[in-house]
Amino acid sequence: MSNEATLHGHAGIDTSHDIGHGEHDVHHHKETFITKYVFSQDHKMICKQFLITGMIWAILGGAMSVLFRLQLGYPDSTFPWLEDILGKWAKGGKIEPEAYYALVTMHGTVLVFFVLTGGLSGTFANFLIPLQIGARDMASPFLNMLSYWFFWLASVVILCSLFLETGPASGGWTSYPPLSALGGASEGSKAGMDFWIIGMALFVVSSLLGGLNYITTILNMRTKGMSMTRLPLTIWALFFTAILGVLSFPVLLSGLILLLFDRHAGTSFYLSDIFIASTNTALPNEGGSAILFQHLFWFLGHPEVYIIILPAMGLVSEVMSVNARKPIFGYMAMIGSLFAIAILAFLVWAHHMFVTGLNPFLGSVFVLLTLLIAVPSAIKVFNWLTTLWKGNIRFTPAMLFAIGFVSLFISGGLTGIWLGNSTLDIHLHDTLFVVAHFHIVMGVSAFFGMFCGIYHWFPKMYGRYLNNTMAYIHFWVTLAGAYLIFWPMHYEGLAGMPRRYLDTSGWHSFNNFIGLNRFISTVAMIVFAVQIMFVFNFFYSIFKGRRVTTQNPWGANTLEWTTPIHAGHGNWPGEIPEVHRWAYDYAKDGREFIQQTEPISASESKH
Amino acid sequence: MSTIFLILILLLGFLITFQIAKASEYVGILKGEKKNFEQNNRINGFLMIVFLVLGLIGVYWCNELYKGKILGESASDHGEKIDTMLHITLLITGIVFVITQILLFWFAYKYQYSEKRKPYYFPHNNKLELIWTVIPAIALTVLVGFGLLYWFRITGDAPKDALQVEVTGKQFNWIFRYPGKDNIFGKKFYQNISDKTDNQLGLLWDDPATHDDIVTNTTMYLIVNKPVKLIINSRDVIHDVGLVHFRMKMDAVPGTPTTMWFTPKYTTDEMRKKLNDPEFDYELSCDQMCGKGHFSMKGIVKVVTQSEFILWRAKQQSNYARVMGDKKPATPAQSDSTQMKTAKLNNEAATKLVAEK
Numbered sequence: 024m025s026n027e028a029t030l031h032g033h034a035g036i037d038t039s040h041d042i043g044h045g046e047h048d049v050h051h052h053k054e055t056f057i058t059k060y061v062f063s064q065d066h067k068m069i070c071k072q073f074l075i076t077g078m079i080w081a082i083l084g085g086a087m088s089v090l091f092r093l094q095l096g097y098p099d100s101t102f103p104w105l106e107d108i109l110g111k112w113a114k115g116g117k118i119e120p121e122a123y124y125a126l127v128t129m130h131g132t133v134l135v136f137f138v139l140t141g142g143l144s145g146t147f148a149n150f151l152i153p154l155q156i157g158a159r160d161m162a163s164p165f166l167n168m169l170s171y172w173f174f175w176l177a178s179v180v181i182l183c184s185l186f187l188e189t190g191p192a193s194g195g196w197t198s199y200p201p202l203s204a205l206g207g208a209s210e211g212s213k214a215g216m217d218f219w220i221i222g223m224a225l226f227v228v229s230s231l232l233g234g235l236n237y238i239t240t241i242l243n244m245r246t247k248g249m250s251m252t253r254l255p256l257t258i259w260a261l262f263f264t265a266i267l268g269v270l271s272f273p274v275l276l277s278g279l280i281l282l283l284f285d286r287h288a289g290t291s292f293y294l295s296d297i298f299i300a301s302t303n304t305a306l307p308n309e310g311g312s313a314i315l316f317q318h319l320f321w322f323l324g325h326p327e328v329y330i331i332i333l334p335a336m337g338l339v340s341e342v343m344s345v346n347a348r349k350p351i352f353g354y355m356a357m358i359g360s361l362f363a364i365a366i367l368a369f370l371v372w373a374h375h376m377f378v379t380g381l382n383p384f385l386g387s388v389f390v391l392l393t394l395l396i397a398v399p400s401a402i403k404v405f406n407w408l409t410t411l412w413k414g415n416i417r418f419t420p421a422m423l424f425a426i427g428f429v430s431l432f433i434s435g436g437l438t439g440i441w442l443g444n445s446t447l448d449i450h451l452h453d454t455l456f457v458v459a460h461f462h463i464v465m466g467v468s469a470f471f472g473m474f475c476g477i478y479h480w481f482p483k484m485y486g487r488y489l490n491n492t493m494a495y496i497h498f499w500v501t502l503a504g505a506y507l508i509f510w511p512m513h514y515e516g517l518a519g520m521p522r523r524y525l526d527t528s529g530w531h532s533f534n535n536f537i538g539l540n541r542f543i544s545t546v547a548m549i550v551f552a553v554q555i556m557f558v559f560n561f562f563y564s565i566f567k568g569r570r571v572t573t574q575n576p577w578g579a580n581t582l583e584w585t586t587p588i589h590a591g592h593g594n595w596p597g598e599i600p601e602v603h604r605w606a607y608d609y610a611k612d613g614r615e616f617i618q619q620t621e622p623i624s625a626s627e628s629k630h
Numbered sequence: 631m632s633t634i635f636l637i638l639i640l641l642l643g644f645l646i647t648f649q650i651a652k653a654s655e656y657v658g659i660l661k662g663e664k665k666n667f668e669q670n671n672r673i674n675g676f677l678m679i680v681f682l683v684l685g686l687i688g689v690y691w692c693n694e695l696y697k698g699k700i701l702g703e704s705a706s707d708h709g710e711k712i713d714t715m716l717h718i719t720l721l722i723t724g725i726v727f728v729i730t731q732i733l734l735f736w737f738a739y740k741y742q743y744s745e746k747r748k749p750y751y752f753p754h755n756n757k758l759e760l761i762w763t764v765i766p767a768i769a770l771t772v773l774v775g776f777g778l779l780y781w782f783r784i785t786g787d788a789p790k791d792a793l794q795v796e797v798t799g800k801q802f803n804w805i806f807r808y809p810g811k812d813n814i815f816g817k818k819f820y821q822n823i824s825d826k827t828d829n830q831l832g833l834l835w836d837d838p839a840t841h842d843d844i845v846t847n848t849t850m851y852l853i854v855n856k857p858v859k860l861i862i863n864s865r866d867v868i869h870d871v872g873l874v875h876f877r878m879k880m881d882a883v884p885g886t887p888t889t890m891w892f893t894p895k896y897t898t899d900e901m902r903k904k905l906n907d908p909e910f911d912y913e914l915s916c917d918q919m920c921g922k923g924h925f926s927m928k929g930i931v932k933v934v935t936q937s938e939f940i941l942w943r944a945k946q947q948s949n950y951a952r953v954m955g956d957k958k959p960a961t962p963a964q965s966d967s968t969q970m971k972t973a974k975l976n977n978e979a980a981t982k983l984v985a986e987k
Contacts, residue, residue, distance in 0.1 A: 104633050119922075120922040121922045124922060124924070194921075195919040197919075199918075200867075201867045201868065202867040202868065202919065202921060205866075205867070208866055209921045209922065210922070294884075295885025295886070296865075296884050296885040297867075297884050298800075298820055298823040298832070300800060300866065301801075303824075303825065305821045305823055305832075309885075310885075311885065312885070313868055313885065313886070314883060314886065350751065350753040351753075352753065352754060352755075353753075353754045353755075353759050354754065356754070356759050379881045379883065380880065380881055380883060380888030380889075383786075386781065387781060390777055390778060390781070391774055394773060395770070397770055398763060398766050401766035402759065404730060405759075405762040407734075408730065408734060408737060409752070409758070411734070411737040411738060411741060412741065412750075412752075413741060413750035413752065414737075414741045414749045414750075415741065415743050415744065415747045415748070416675075416741050416743055417743050418670065418671050418674035418675060418678075426678070426734065426738050429734055430731060430735070433726075433730050434727065437723040437727050438723070440719060440722075440723055440770070440773065441719050441723070444719065444773060445777065446711065446712055446715045446776075446777045446781045446784065447716055449712060449784065449879050450709075450712050450716070450877040450878075450879065452879055453870065453872075453917040453918060454917070490652070490655060491655070491658075491670065492655065493647065493648070495670070495673075495674065496647065499677060499681075502681070503681070506685065506688070510689065510692060511692055511696065514700055518701055519701060519874030519875075519915075521915050521916070521925075523919050523924055523925070524924070526925055526926075527925070529926055530913060530915070530928065531909060531913060532874055532875070532913050533915075535699045536699070555644075556647065559648070569655060609749065609751075610748065610749040610750065611751050613748070
């Protein structure tokens with residue numbers, strides 16, 4: 024954007040702000056509970072709405088995993104209380120196969136989409152974009168509000184599906200047809216699947232409204248002096264995330280609409296040559312391709328994992344630099360690698376499909392492109408390591424989670440090199456190795472990024488601190504627990520144990536890990552309990568936490584710490600501050616930190 | 631009762647943790663924020679190194695514990711290639727894993743906060759960044775190179791004389807079809823499928839080639855040291871033919887047949903002796919979510935010698951004969967030598983099948 028345009032844009036914003044602020048003063052006493060807490064257009068409130076909805080989903084999704092881990096860890100035991108909760112889905116205290124698959128499916132859907140996409144991007148994009156670029160609010164606060172409420176609607180639809188007579192969707196979070204298209208093939212593919220499709224469609228709408236808003240805001244509403252290369256890495260990460268979402272979610276939506284047609288309109292996009300044994304009928308559909316759905320799904324599905332991990336990378340980069348008290352190493356390389364990952368994200372989807380009968384030559388192209396991603400990922404890891412090197416590290420809870428993130432990202436990223444190689448994928452595809460891989464690299468890592476963000480910005484959100492002791496327990500138990508759960512799982516996968524097997528007792532090859540499964544389930548329950556403790560800490564600290572007394576408690580450079588401790592709608596009471604430097608002038612010229620708002624002095628050294 | 635007890639313990643645990651957490655916050659304020667911070671920082675810095683050491687020991691120990699349970703030697707020639715690839719990858723990623731984890735936790739420990747330390751202003755260094763762009767690129771070139779070499783060998787065309795078996799998945803078991811003596815799979819059409827009239831695959835009886843096709847469930851017979859090409863289909867939803875011991879896997883997609891081939895190295899009996907496990911069987915697992923019976927969708931693969939195979943096949947009644955019953959005379963018993971000849975002839979005719987498909 025040209026200078027003139029920037030100035031012009033800002034002139035516009037400033038005027039609108041003046042009007043807005045004036046109105047704000049006038050209406051101040053009229054702000055009702057509904058406009059402040061429910062249909063709020065303040066990005067900070069919308070952030071909290073996303074965060075708390077995400078936390079509720081995370082507890083539900085986590086609890087589902089505890090339930091099916093019970094079945095996996097203790098296949099011979101019965102738990103009568105399960106029947107009290109699940110009713111006919113757990114007759115005699117043992118989870119029925121249909122219910123098990125429903126739990127697995129909903130666990131995946133909820134955590135991938137509602138927690139780690141909606142909850143993570145929704146929270147931090149909303150909170151940090153206006154605050155860190157120096158804007159009063161999002162480009163369109165109204166669309167932003169709609170984005171949350173579509174998310175809420177999607178949540179309600181998915182939540183309702185849990186209570187259906189035939190149960191929620193149970194074909195796996197990927198919902199491959201024909202299984203997901205045919206009610207006769209599975210109970211979960213009856214009404215549950217329709218709810219799933221509608222819920223996901225609403226979610227896509229929410230994601231698009233949010234994403235377009237984030238992109239527009241970042242491009243047009245940066246404060247004076249905030250050039251793109253002065254943006255904190257959080258904003259860059261959220262920017263690429265939003266672009267990925269805007270370009271890939273519509274493809275999922277189209278795939279889901281075709282699925283809906285196949286289900287109800289008699290079309291044959293995905294269906295061909297099918298005989299349903301339960302009704303003893305051959306379906307009339309011919310000529311469809313079941314694999315087409317996988318192409319459409321993974322064209323979103325793969326970028327989706329970067330939609331999850333990029334914001335975490337951004338948060339970690341920022342927090343790591345602040346707490347190592349030195350600049351992030353290789354700022355431009357960090358942006359470059361984010362960019363490379365975002366581009367490659369669209370070129371690797373078929374690596375989920377090596378064993379679908381895909382043309383081997385096509386497969387080889389996807390191997391090459393997939394393993395290329397390891398290069399930008401390696402650059403990021405080495406840059407984080409160098410950021411720590413010769414720093415002066417404060418182990419705030421946020422910093423601990425940032426370090427934990429890097430550790431998990433390395434561990435999970437390296438197994439990606441195994442799975443991205445089609446030769447190894449033949450053996451490892453759809454085994455527990457895959458489960459271990461993506462839980463570490465995308466599940467737990469992204470959660471660590473999210474925790475890192477929450478611990479770091481909680482004082483800005485609520486004007487209070489979280490309790491440190493509980494935070495330390497939370498971190499160490501979660502880090503150790505994550506490794507204890509998922510590290511040994513790789514071995515089960517190497518032994519070829521397929522995923523989504525609720526009981527291996529019928530198998531000679533896969534029945535060697537009973538003790539290990541029990542161990543994993545026990546650790547999973549402990550880790551889950553500790554997450555509940557975190558949630559408790561979160562809500563307790565909102566009301567009773569130690570008060571923040573200084574504007575900039577972490578000694579950070581970015582703009583959000585120049586706002587008042589309890590910033591109102593509009594963020595800065597007076598003028599929006601002007602920016603004079605990048606966000607990472609820590610330890611420069613012997614000074615601990617130099618905020619972005621400080622003009623560059625004549626005597627300052629150049630980097 | 632025990633559930634209530636468990637919940638009580640859990641609640642008590644929470645309460646105690648919470649009280650300690652609260653108390654330590656007050657103590658922190660009394661001690662002074664700075665002193666409290668330094669103390670916590672030292673503890674966490676120390677835990678970093680503890681975690682690193684225990685973690686690396688744990689990784690080693692876990693490997694010792696489970697390396698014996700991850701299948702052992704591959705039972706197919708393709709599997710050997712996959713195992714080699716696995717070892718190359720393990721070596722490269724293993725080295726990177728150990729080095730980076732050590733650096734990460736060591737740096738965290740070493741450069742923890744100290745009043746005296748001045749952090750080093752080090753925003754970028756092009757040479758370093760170039761190094762760690764190029765090195766991973768080289769390592770990955772090696773991995774891609776080996777990977778694709780093996781990939782094309784494994785997914786290349788099956789040898790012309792390969793035994794052909796059609797595998798069809800359905801909820802929730804497997805159907806195997808052998809072409810019979812003419813070595814041609816007869817035509818089929820899914821609208822013709824009927825479990826009631828024992829026509830699981832919808833074979834068209836008008837086509838004489840179907841008349842000698844053998845259709846069985848549960849167990850698939852393969853010949854040792856003879857390449858086998860599986861033609862994979864599905865009758866309803868997507869399944870996946872997973873053969874862990876052979877390290878092979880391929881989806882079964884309704885409407886779109888897929889293939890894979892490999893050569894079994896050991897008969898089931900040889901494997902039983904090798905593993906000293908009389909219960910051993912090669913198992914065929916479904917590796918693609920296919921509904922509520924997914925976890926139990928099991929097939930058995932019996933690898934036998936050529937003569938055992940011929941003997942087995944001679945004993946099988948064709949699907950056609952089973953359905954038509956008395957309309958067709960029972961297959962006359964044949965001597966072993968004739969069967970051998972037939973088998974050889976069959977192999978030569980195998981090429982036709984590919985065209986047929």
